[in-house]
Amino acid sequence: MKRRDFLKGCLMCGAATSLGISNKAWGAGSFEGYPEAMGVLVDLTRCIGCRSCEAACNKEQRLPEPKVSFDDQSVFKEKRRPDENAYTVVNRYETASEGKTVHRKIQCNHCNEPACLTSCFVNAYTKTKEGAVIYNSKICVGCRNCMIACPFNVPGYSYSSAINPIVKKCIFCYDTRVKFGRPPACVEICPQEVLTFGYRKDLIKMGHERIRETPDKYVDHLYGEKEVGGTGWLYLSGVPFEQVGFDTTLGNDPIISNVKEFLGTVPMVLAIWPALFTGFHLLSTRNKGHEGGHGHDAHSKSEQEDAKK
Amino acid sequence: MKTYRENGVGIVDSLYKDTNKTKWSLKEKLLLGLTPQQYIGQALRNPFNWLLAAIFAVGIPIILGRFIFGLGWVTHSSNDYPWGMFLGFGLFAMVPLSSSGFQLGTTCEVFGRHDFEPIERLGLLNGLLGYLFAVIYLMVDLGQPWRLPYPMVVSFGPAAVLFLVAWHVATYLSVQVAEVSVAFFEWIGFPMGKRGVRKITLGLTVAGIILSTLHQGALGALFTYAPGKVHPLWYSASFQWLHFFVSSLPGGLCMVIAVSTIARKTMTWRLDKNFNDNLDKLTIALAKGASMGLATYLTIKLIGIAHDNKWEYLATGWGQWFMFEIFFGVILPLGLFAYAIRNEKVGLVRFAAFMTVFGVVLNRVNTAMITFNWKLAEREIPHWREVLISITIFAIYITVYRFILYRLPILFQWKTADEPVEELATAKAGASYSVADGSATLGTYRSKVESPLSPNSYTTMNDGE
Structure with missing residues (x-):
């Protein structure tokens, strides 16, 4: 964490504060995930939509009692998303492929390079070496930039609280289970073995193995292996992914790489602008003192200045 | 506001209100030189x-x-x-x-x-x-x-x-x-x-x-x-x-x-x-x-x-x-x-x-x-x-x-000199301007016109009524 210490040092230096920010571009290397990161392989062909994972999550994370009980299938009428009361939800899709009904569990995918983490200006998110993306509610200001940034629309916000609203999302049961090497509650309870918990690198092999063994059963793609830089949760499906609510247009670059172009300009502006504009000032007020000053012929950078000649 | 101006109420645009160099008090400045009744009156209108x-x-x-x-x-x-x-x-x-x-x-x-x-x-x-x-x-x-x-x-x-x-x-x-x-x-x-x-x-x-x-x-x-x-x-x-x-x-x-x-x-x-x-x-x-x-x-x-x-x-x-x-x-x-x-x-x-x-x-x-x-x-x-x-x-x-x-002097210039060194230098210029114009405003020199001159403008205006 030397880099962070260095940054903090910079930021402490009063006047140098704004300059310190330029180093932020360093925060965006190409990172392929921790070697010991855990993950979950989700096999959509096995899911029957029993919602027991939702119930287990609710209990494990001490979330409020739901309005509709977990054995009620009527929730499938609409497409739900995770929110402050449910860190995971299962949706049902009637697909175009031979009328197959597919169920899909949604929760945080625990990205290798999480967009929520890189967009957070107080560093409230942490990617642990076990692969979980966890959140510190003590320092969250509530800007909700993470919700804007998350390509999977996962984080929810407890809008109902006036005093202490915070982001609510799946944390991979980090505090209670994954930290101790145990699988998260949803994985443990699943009766159909839809979910497999293990090292991410092993799960990737396992996923490809299944596709190779029964190529008729699966679409030849392991969703999450490469998407937005790779995610901890990986998906196998029997129908094209876009038919079951997956965004297949995200690309393989982590979200932060879109932002790098801007971050790259920051040091340039900080370094060049002061010299450039004080230079203009000297040129345009040359031989005039400060009082006179009509007309200047400095080649100005910003075009509106040119126009005013 | 217009009505009061027409009735000769001075505009606060310098530190002093008249030739005797009495300063506008903070309250008067806040009330735009009006009395509280006048101020509330114009606000309500x-x-x-x-x-x-x-x-x-x-x-x-x-x-x-x-x-x-x-x-x-x-x-x-x-x-x-x-x-x-x-x-x-x-x-x-x-x-x-x-x-x-x-x-x-x-x-x-x-x-x-x-x-x-x-x-x-x-x-x-x-x-x-x-x-x-x-x-x-x-x-x-x-x-x-x-x-x-x-x-x-x-x-x-x-x-x-x-x-x-x-x-x-x-x-x-x-x-x-x-x-x-x-x-x-x-x-x-x-x-x-x-x-x-x-x-x-x-x-x-x-x-x-x-x-x-x-x-x-x-x-x-x-x-x-x-x-x-x-x-x-x-x-x-x-x-x-x-x-x-x-x-x-x-x-x-x-x-x-x-x-x-x-x-x-x-x-x-x-x-x-x-x-x-x-x-x-x-x-x-x-x-x-x-x-x-x-x-x-x-x-x-x-x-x-x-x-x-x-x-x-x-x-x-x-x-x-x-x-x-x-x-x-x-x-x-x-x-x-x-x-x-x-x-x-x-x-x-x-x-x-x-x-x-x-x-x-x-x-x-x-x-x-x-x-x-x-x-x-x-x-x-x-x-x-x-x-x-x-x-x-x-x-x-x-x-x-x-x-x-x-x-605040955003849309107008503050008429009180606050840079004593330049005061003398610009006083002449200010004077010539006021003579030339003879009316309410005092030239285009930035906030450097000497204070005793500015009240002239008020008197002119008030006389005019």
Whole structure:
């Protein structure tokens, strides 16, 4: 964490504060995930939509009692998303492929390079070496930039609280289970073995193995292996992914790489602008003192200045 | 106000009210030189004040309610649309309209174009207030606004664009307070402070350019975190920050034109001759700048589309909406500016400036709200309380803006000399001017006319009644 210490040092230096920010571009290397990161392989062909994972999550994370009980299938009428009361939800899709009904569990995918983490200006998110993306509610200001940034629309916000609203999302049961090497509650309870918990690198092999063994059963793609830089949760499906609510247009670059172009300009502006504009000032007020000053012929950078000649 | 002026009530535009060098008291300055009865009387006569009062009566309780019952009470608590009107309009639209501060600062202080000075302070004030109220909108929107200083002191997320925005807006706000404080020091009668700030003006201005370039762009870069959510026509990984930065240039200049137009219409008594005489000329000069900015913006907007080959989207419904924005917000005002500048039609310039402001606001609202999540079926329509709060904060903005314009030397020049060294040198010039004009105003020399001269203007005016 030397880099962070260095940054903090910079930021402490009063006047140098704004300059310190330029180093932020360093925060965006190409990172392929921790070697010991855990993950979950989700096999959509096995899911029957029993919602027991939702119930287990609710209990494990001490979330409020739901309005509709977990054995009620009527929730499938609409497409739900995770929110402050449910860190995971299962949706049902009637697909175009031979009328197959597919169920899909949604929760945080625990990205290798999480967009929520890189967009957070107080560093409230942490990617642990076990692969979980966890959140510190003590320092969250509530800007909700993470919700804007998350390509999977996962984080929810407890809008109902006036005093202490915070982001609510799946944390991979980090505090209670994954930290101790145990699988998260949803994985443990699943009766159909839809979910497999293990090292991410092993799960990737396992996923490809299944596709190779029964190529008729699966679409030849392991969703999450490469998407937005790779995610901890990986998906196998029997129908094209876009038919079951997956965004297949995200690309393989982590979200932060879109932002790098801007971050790259920051040091340039900080370094060049002061010299450039004080230079203009000297040129345009040359031989005039400060009082006179009509007309200047400095080649100005910003075009509106040119126009005013 | 006009009525009182006609009845010979003096305008507070210097430290002293008459030849005996009695100073205006702070209370008199605050009441614009009127008695409390007169002040309340004129305030009650103005129908616009009644409108403001009505908005406050409804809106302020709702703002308080937001802090008692939480964001869920005033917004639709949407997880898919985490940013609503407070940020979509309040932050993203107010900030580009406030770029006038650094632009006019640059023109006058860096490029030495002192002919822009009559409008420089309006530009600076417009910048300061725009930023201040953008932050106020932000405070209403943040889940825990009392933690706003956290990115400065508690925990740092230096890889985040918002981190840069937070630091830069905070720093720039202080820079702008310092720049505008010159007017405040004149008004309050604290020449030491004024001299102190004048010494560091160049530094402040250059700091302003850097901070503005970066955070105007950074607001655009915030959306590069959501490449799949912002509609491709409003999104460009490479150009997003340039689009936001470049469109903020005409946005800020046109906002100054718009505000000066309103000020000229509604507070005629407050403008001095210097401002009035120069305004038309300066409006055209600002419009020239704005049209250069607009032309650049249009070009890079088109390059942005060509760069990612997004032409096909133009044929969709979103594309029509995009073309509407570009036509009425950019191309049409550009054409009007070209015609009006050539033919020196100031009225048309002003109209086009209002259109540009509209175009910039529409662009920000489109990016942040209307076309955001274009892939989702449901569109977010703001809650009525959210709309009301936004309107209320804007009304507070107008009230504060007007309060300051009425009092501080922004639209007029403070007539009290505060630099004794230059006093003698300019006294003659001032005298000759007053003789030449013989009327209310005292020449175009910046705040250096000796004090005993200024009361003449009042007596002239009073005699005239």
